[in-house]
Amino acid sequence: MPDGALPVLDVRDLKTVFQTRGGEVHAVNDVSFSLKPGELLGVVGESGSGKSVTMMSLLGLLPTPPADVRGGSVQFDGKDLLHISQEELRSVRGGKIGFVFQDPMTSLNPVYNVGFQIMEPLRKHMGMSKAEAAARAQELLELVGIPDAKQRLADFPHQFSGGMRQRVMIAIALACDPQVLIADEPTTALDVTIQAQILELMKELRDKLGMAVIWITHDLGVIAGIADRVMVMYGGQVVEHAPVHELFANPQHPYTRALLTTIPKIMGERASRLTIIEGQPPIMAGAPTSCPFRDRCDVAFDRCAVENPPRYDLGAGHDAACFFDARTGGPRDA
Amino acid sequence: MLNYTIRRLVLSIPTLLFIALVIFLLLELAPGDPMGQMPLTIPDDVKQRMREALGLGEPWYTRFYLWLYQFFIVEPQYWIDGIFGTNLADGAQRIISFQSRSPVFDTIAERMPQTLWVVGMSYVVGVAIALPIGIISAYKQYSVFDQAGTFVSMIGFSVPPFFSGVLLIVIFSVNLGWLPSIYDTTHEVIDWETLKFQFQQMIMPVMVLALQTTAQVSRYMRASMLDNLGQDYVRTARAKGMTESVVIMRHVLRNSMIPVVTVIALGIPSIFGGAIITEQIFKVNGLGQLLILALQGNDIPMVMTITFLLAVMIVMLNLVADILYGVLDPRIRYD
Numbered sequence: 033m034p035d036g037a038l039p040v041l042d043v044r045d046l047k048t049v050f051q052t053r054g055g056e057v058h059a060v061n062d063v064s065f066s067l068k069p070g071e072l073l074g075v076v077g078e079s080g081s082g083k084s085v086t087m088m089s090l091l092g093l094l095p096t097p098p099a100d101v102r103g104g105s106v107q108f109d110g111k112d113l114l115h116i117s118q119e120e121l122r123s124v125r126g127g128k129i130g131f132v133f134q135d136p137m138t139s140l141n142p143v144y145n146v147g148f149q150i151m152e153p154l155r156k157h158m159g160m161s162k163a164e165a166a167a168r169a170q171e172l173l174e175l176v177g178i179p180d181a182k183q184r185l186a187d188f189p190h191q192f193s194g195g196m197r198q199r200v201m202i203a204i205a206l207a208c209d210p211q212v213l214i215a216d217e218p219t220t221a222l223d224v225t226i227q228a229q230i231l232e233l234m235k236e237l238r239d240k241l242g243m244a245v246i247w248i249t250h251d252l253g254v255i256a257g258i259a260d261r262v263m264v265m266y267g268g269q270v271v272e273h274a275p276v277h278e279l280f281a282n283p284q285h286p287y288t289r290a291l292l293t294t295i296p297k298i299m300g301e302r303a304s305r306l307t308i309i310e311g312q313p314p315i316m317a318g319a320p321t322s323c324p325f326r327d328r329c330d331v332a333f334d335r336c337a338v339e340n341p342p343r344y345d346l347g348a349g350h351d352a353a354c355f356f357d358a359r360t361g362g363p364r365d366a
Numbered sequence: 367m368l369n370y371t372i373r374r375l376v377l378s379i380p381t382l383l384f385i386a387l388v389i390f391l392l393l394e395l396a397p398g399d400p401m402g403q404m405p406l407t408i409p410d411d412v413k414q415r416m417r418e419a420l421g422l423g424e425p426w427y428t429r430f431y432l433w434l435y436q437f438f439i440v441e442p443q444y445w446i447d448g449i450f451g452t453n454l455a456d457g458a459q460r461i462i463s464f465q466s467r468s469p470v471f472d473t474i475a476e477r478m479p480q481t482l483w484v485v486g487m488s489y490v491v492g493v494a495i496a497l498p499i500g501i502i503s504a505y506k507q508y509s510v511f512d513q514a515g516t517f518v519s520m521i522g523f524s525v526p527p528f529f530s531g532v533l534l535i536v537i538f539s540v541n542l543g544w545l546p547s548i549y550d551t552t553h554e555v556i557d558w559e560t561l562k563f564q565f566q567q568m569i570m571p572v573m574v575l576a577l578q579t580t581a582q583v584s585r586y587m588r589a590s591m592l593d594n595l596g597q598d599y600v601r602t603a604r605a606k607g608m609t610e611s612v613v614i615m616r617h618v619l620r621n622s623m624i625p626v627v628t629v630i631a632l633g634i635p636s637i638f639g640g641a642i643i644t645e646q647i648f649k650v651n652g653l654g655q656l657l658i659l660a661l662q663g664n665d666i667p668m669v670m671t672i673t674f675l676l677a678v679m680i681v682m683l684n685l686v687a688d689i690l691y692g693v694l695d696p697r698i699r700y701d
Contacts, residue, residue, distance in 0.1 A: 091605070093601060124607070125604070125605055125607040126605055126606035126608075131602075133598060133601065133602060135598055139598040139602045140602065141602070141603065141621070142621065142696070142697055143621055143694065143695055144617075145696070152608065153606040153607060153608075188696040188697070201602070204602070204606065
């Protein structure tokens with residue numbers, strides 16, 4: 033893909049707030065990123081860092097209330113997805129943007145056969161007849177590597193294994209030739225061998241169909257194997273963003289560095305315990321006025337407590353939201 | 367599915383026989399004398415001979431066997447004879463009421479239409495109101511509509527029909543004079559005017575019974591919808607770009623109906639129980655009233671037959687519920 037290609041999806045300053053009994057929770061704070069055609073963007077972060085909520089906000093998939101997408105813009109296909117009608121948004125969902133969810137065991141409707149569930153978006157978005165949709169559904173099942181596709185269309189979700197169900201979910205997401213596929217921890221609920229199969233399948237499909245993919249995960253190993261670019265999220269913000277090799281070779285944010293040390297090593301000396309990051313992730317009550325990682329950070333200093341660091345551009349598509357400059361070993365200039 | 371149905375039907379025979387035995391023994395053990403309501407002027411030895419004439423001198427197992435024989439062999443024969451004009455029964459002894467000395471089934475056949483009209487209609491009305499209330503209440507949880515639905519359900523659950531029935535009579539019959547307080551069984555529907563009157567006399571008993579049904583079914587429907595609305599497949603359906611009506615009515619509703627179907631099917635016998643009281647209040651001479659009178663008069667064959675018919679209904683509706691389960695939920699397959 034050409035480097036200067038126009039982004040297919042461009043998210044600016046996205047802000048999502050949940051209204052709860054204990055007050056507002058700022059789950060997504062000024063998240064910006066863009067996605068080029070054919071690119072695979074990995075999104076990493078621990079549970080509650082706002083990865084999934086960010087992606088659900090894009091397509092209005094969060095229940096409102098309690099969720100409230102407060103601001104920002106999501107440019108896709110010449111439109112701002114946050115400011116179009118429900119009807120237009122529905123034609124984007126499942127049509128031009130496909131979604132694959134975490135748990136394939138519960139993400140399919142148990143009372144309809146998979147053929148029906150794959151045909152649903154085809155008939156709605158592509159206006160296909162029943163016969164056309166059935167033919168395309170069979171094609172899709174073959175594409176995601178399900179044997180005996182024709183017979184299996186009539187089978188119900190409970191007749192498929194977990195990995196096969198995730199393939200069905202991918203087939204549904206791919207049904208209408210989407211420009212963007214958002215995969216929200218698609219392999220987390222699967223065992224390791226199946227996980228590897230799904231990863232291979234996604235890479236293959238991305239190359240074959242040329243769509244852009246956003247891959248949400250908390251598994252850095254998966255990211256290393258599949259992503260072009262990585263976005264690290266913490267406390268509802270993007271804390272670091274870099275091409276995949278750059279991120280692993282040269283992590284700039286203390287959180288990213290800490291994350292990388294938590295990957296257990298198979299080779300080399302045997303550590304007695306797994307490495308962890310001390311402390312708890314923050315509860316984001318109120319708009320952030322300080323660095324969310326400050327309490328768990330080993331290089332934090334005074335400024336981190338009074339100001340939320342912006343994303344500093346470090347060149348070569350790399351940026352990090354930290355007042356501490358890991359390259360010089362001292363604070364960044366204001 | 368057919369195999370399963372047949373197997374279940376065959377298996378229900380021993381169940382029903384056992385239920386029949388239990389009902390019979392309960393009536394046998396209960397104190398009471400069919401002669402209790404006879405005039406005191408009848409001498410004791412005459413009463414004793416009358417008891418023997420009713421078959422009460424025989425041991426219980428003989429009487430139980432005879433009742434079974436009459437219920438399962440003789441009565442169906444008369445029934446077939448009545449339809450096809452055959453002569454299978456050939457004058458065999460039918461189940462006879464102690465009180466009226468007429469065949470029990472003839473009386474039941476006379477009373478059945480009133481009960482079916484009132485009870486059946488109230489159930490249909492109740493369910494038809496309850497399902498939309500449950501669906502909307504769940505979809506708009508904690509809204510004004512939901513709160514109002516919860517309030518009405520609470521009333522339906524907590525106010526017994528013998529209170530709500532009398533209350534309605536006081537308001538609409540006594541004070542306002544809009545509706546008749548007594549159900550006229552002899553009324554025949556022949557034109558618009560009589561149809562209007564039929565509705566007028568049905569509306570109160572139907573509403574009293576429907577309130578209970580609505581209260582129960584709408585709560586179950588709401589709970590089941592809420593269970594399903596939070597499921598992952600609902601998010602998937604939305605992510606596929608389906609409209610809200612498709613998401614709710616196609617994806618959520620069918621899953622939510624699975625437990626509710628059982629509640630609806632198994633609620634039918636219990637509404638007949640509720641009808642016993644409601645029929646008394648509105649003077650509907652249906653099955654409920656018949657059962658009460660039979661109990662008061664120690665009319666063992668009548669009580670036995672009506673109670674057993676209710677048991678048959680419960681067993682059969684259980685089967686219907688299980689079959690519907692399989693129809694709605696592909697994960698349940700019976701073969």
